[in-house]
Amino acid sequence: VQVASIHFKRxxxxxxxxxxxQSTMKRFGGGFAEKxxxxxxxxxxxxxxxxxxxxASIRDRALEHLDAWLLRFEExxxxxxxxxxxxxSGDEACxxxxxxxxxxxxxxxxxxxxxLSEEAGLNERLAAAGVQPVETDLGEYILQLADExxxxxxxxxxxxxxxxxxxxxxxxxxxxxxxxxxxxxxEARETLRPHFLGADLGIFRCQFPRRxxxxxxxxxxxxxxxxVHDAAARARRDHRHxxxxxDARGPVDAEPGPAALGDxxxxxxxxxxxxxxxxxxxxxxxxxxxxxxxxxxRTRLVGSELKEMLRCIRCGACMNHCPVFxxxxxxxxxxxxxxxxxxx
Amino acid sequence: xxxxxxxGLLVTCLVDLVRPRIGIAAVKLLEEAGCEVVVPRAQTCCGxxxxxxxxxxxxxxxxQKLIGEFEDCEYVVAPSGSCAGMVKLHFxxxxxxxxxxxxxxxxxxxxxxxxxxxxxxxxxxxRVPGGYSGTITYxxxxxxxxxxxxxxxxxxxxxxxxxxxxxxxxxxxxxCGFGGTFSVKFGEISAAMAQTKCDRVRESGAGAVVLxxxxxxxxxxxxLRRMGDEQxxxxxxxxxxxxxx
Numbered sequence: 053v054q055v056a057s058i059h060f061k062r063x064x065x066x067x068x069x070x071x072x073x074q075s076t077m078k079r080f081g082g083g084f085a086e087k088x089x090x091x092x093x094x095x096x097x098x099x100x101x102x103x104x105x106x107x108a109s110i111r112d113r114a115l116e117h118l119d120a121w122l123l124r125f126e127e128x129x130x131x132x133x134x135x136x137x138x139x140x141s142g143d144e145a146c147x148x149x150x151x152x153x154x155x156x157x158x159x160x161x162x163x164x165x166x167x168l169s170e171e172a173g174l175n176e177r178l179a180a181a182g183v184q185p186v187e188t189d190l191g192e193y194i195l196q197l198a199d200e201x202x203x204x205x206x207x208x209x210x211x212x213x214x215x216x217x218x219x220x221x222x223x224x225x226x227x228x229x230x231x232x233x234x235x236x237x238x239e240a241r242e243t244l245r246p247h248f249l250g251a252d253l254g255i256f257r258c259q260f261p262r263r264x265x266x267x268x269x270x271x272x273x274x275x276x277x278x279x280v281h282d283a284a285a286r287a288r289r290d291h292r293h294x295x296x297x298x299d300a301r302g303p304v305d306a307e308p309g310p311a312a313l314g315d316x317x318x319x320x321x322x323x324x325x326x327x328x329x330x331x332x333x334x335x336x337x338x339x340x341x342x343x344x345x346x347x348x349x350r351t352r353l354v355g356s357e358l359k360e361m362l363r364c365i366r367c368g369a370c371m372n373h374c375p376v377f378x379x380x381x382x383x384x385x386x387x388x389x390x391x392x393x394x395x396x
Numbered sequence: 397x398x399x400x401x402x403x404g405l406l407v408t409c410l411v412d413l414v415r416p417r418i419g420i421a422a423v424k425l426l427e428e429a430g431c432e433v434v435v436p437r438a439q440t441c442c443g444x445x446x447x448x449x450x451x452x453x454x455x456x457x458x459x460q461k462l463i464g465e466f467e468d469c470e471y472v473v474a475p476s477g478s479c480a481g482m483v484k485l486h487f488x489x490x491x492x493x494x495x496x497x498x499x500x501x502x503x504x505x506x507x508x509x510x511x512x513x514x515x516x517x518x519x520x521x522x523r524v525p526g527g528y529s530g531t532i533t534y535x536x537x538x539x540x541x542x543x544x545x546x547x548x549x550x551x552x553x554x555x556x557x558x559x560x561x562x563x564x565x566x567x568x569x570x571x572c573g574f575g576g577t578f579s580v581k582f583g584e585i586s587a588a589m590a591q592t593k594c595d596r597v598r599e600s601g602a603g604a605v606v607l608x609x610x611x612x613x614x615x616x617x618x619x620l621r622r623m624g625d626e627q628x629x630x631x632x633x634x635x636x637x638x639x640x641x
Contacts, residue, residue: 061582068588375571379588 056386063384076213077381084372111363115354122345133326134341142172145346149174152342153183153253162251165189167205167366168346169255170388185255186247190240197224203382205389206368211381258343401519403431404469406462406508408479409441410610418610421634422475422511429519436465442474442482447490448577456490463487463500471518472508475634476609477540478576480510485543510540512549512608512633521553527641529559532631533602535593535616536569537609550608550633557637565600567593574615590619597628604629606636 056063067073092100114121126136139145145168152158161183163169175185175196187196191209195202197220202208209217214231221236222229225243230236326341353359371377371390382390403426407419419435426433443458445451462483466472474480487501515521532554540546547569554560573579573589593616597605605628607613617630 061584064582064585068584375573375589375592376582376585379585379592 059386060384063386064380067380067384072213073211073381076211077378080207080210080378088369088372107365108363115359115362118351118354126345129343134343137342137344139344139346139348142174142346142348145172145344145348146174146177148342148344149255150177150181150183152340153178153181156252156340158183158252160184160186160247160251161253161255162186162188162247163192163254164256165192165208166255166257167202167388168257168348170202171348172346174255183253186244186251188244188248190237193240193244194220197221201383201388204368204371205366211383254338401431402470403433403514404466404472405433405435406442406466406472406474406476406479406483407435407439408474408476408610410614411475414610414614415632418475418632418634421632421638422473424525424638425511425515425521425634426473426519428523428525429515429521431471431519434469439465442479443490444478444482445577447482447486452490459483459487459490459501460497463497463504467500467504470507471514472504473511473514474508475511475632476611477510477537477544477546478609478611480508480513481539481543483508510544510546510549510608512553513540513544513546516549516552524553524556524637526557526637526639527559528557528636528639529641530604531561531563531602532604532606532636533563533565533597533600534568534633535565535572535597535605535607535612537607537612538571538575540608541569546608550606553633553637554606559641560636563600563602565596565602565605567596570596572612572615574611576611579615586615587619590615591623594619594623594625598625603627604631604636606631606633608633 095103129136137148139148153161159182161178163175163185165187166174169175175187178185185196187193189208191207192202194209194212194217198209198212198216203211214233217236218229218231221227221239225239227239230239326338350362353362371382374390377390385391405419405422405426407416407422411418423433423435439462441458442462443455446453446455446458472480472483474483484505487505488498491497491501509518534551534554536547551562554562570593571589572593573586573591575586579586597616597620605616607616607630610632613630613632620628620630
């Protein structure tokens, strides 16, 4: 995605004149904020705030010694057979991934949802290098068919209505058109299944490199076990390999809560180390595991007056509560993250 | 003997220039609550436009002027959440590391209140002089709600009038699109947000929308009239609380 934030006014103006988008966004307005309020009440308002502050201070503590934590992660992950790569920019991250693909002769990459890969423009780079990227998050998959960037960090296709999805599926799946959501979802699963089975490479975001330096992710992001895992880990997420499990739990529990989803992900998993023949390897692990630690400007904020931005856990609650976002939709902002992020 | 509180009324420039009867209503309410009200004559603006636009020098000069005019009052009260919020939360930020001015700003901040908050929390007003009757819906303006926690106070005061029926609108806490300089910088988006707010007001079926900030009043009233709604009243909470029956 090209950064087009400078055209915000013009893009917002276009969004305001887009009747279909306006009608979709009006429906989006309801629900998220109310669900968050309900979830907060159910959790206990003051306990919820306590959890938020605790999560924030875990973030802050980790950011204070980010360099040390990252090196420790690299050391431990390397010891366990994972290759850790460092990327100063999105471009460098893409080059790492392309090199991995070239080294192992990989032709198809299956992806779970990753804003970082959107930020880096990874899909375009993979495609240009002859590697087919396949998105498996339903929203991201819809957008891959539509050839559009996400408009919301946790609900990427929120700007699409049912009829638009039906049209896309009809066009790309060569099946009779349906407006039944359950059937559409099944259609997506059936279309994606062969991709899962035939993929050479799995790419996912790493949510929290953590204690004992395994990579954690939520259960709903697990789709299959490909040959190569490439965790597009954000450098700043690397704070989570903490001394105790309770520290790691805070931000994970806090994430879906603020996002207004109400129910927290029921299952989390720790990714396996790569498969190795010697006794210490995980028999079910992938053949190779790579972690790309991407900075792309983030560490510039460490210690600056904007450092609180690094506490962001990408829950999307800010967008769910923002009346400006509701009025113009996410694409008007001109980048994968709406608002001022693009400037820093 | 009950001690009389000496309250300085920060009229705010919008009230002074656009709807001065809100200032007069505020005086009535404060007097009803047993306060002695003083209105420094040379007062102008709290400095918000400058502060929000990065013109710190102008904001700082206005803050110094305001501090000088009001610091001998026991309390400072404004019929506006955003102006009270400016004094209470942001004045100190204009004087970082400046011992004397910082101290004066902080001292003033401690005794500054939004009108309904003051009447309920500090003055504990027993009855309100107004006699409004009809259905109303209440819009929670951003600064008052989010910076100062003004939410239950105006409703508690309005409840004291038996003729009022409160019909809450959907998304009462959502911005009306004014946002101070936002409405100037992003007029189109602001207008669309005002439209949504006015739709919510009309859906509530109330005869009047009541709120505590004049900027939002202008925004909402202007939009309602342009939508062809000449009926729905747009009133400051102080006007309603002093309504002559």
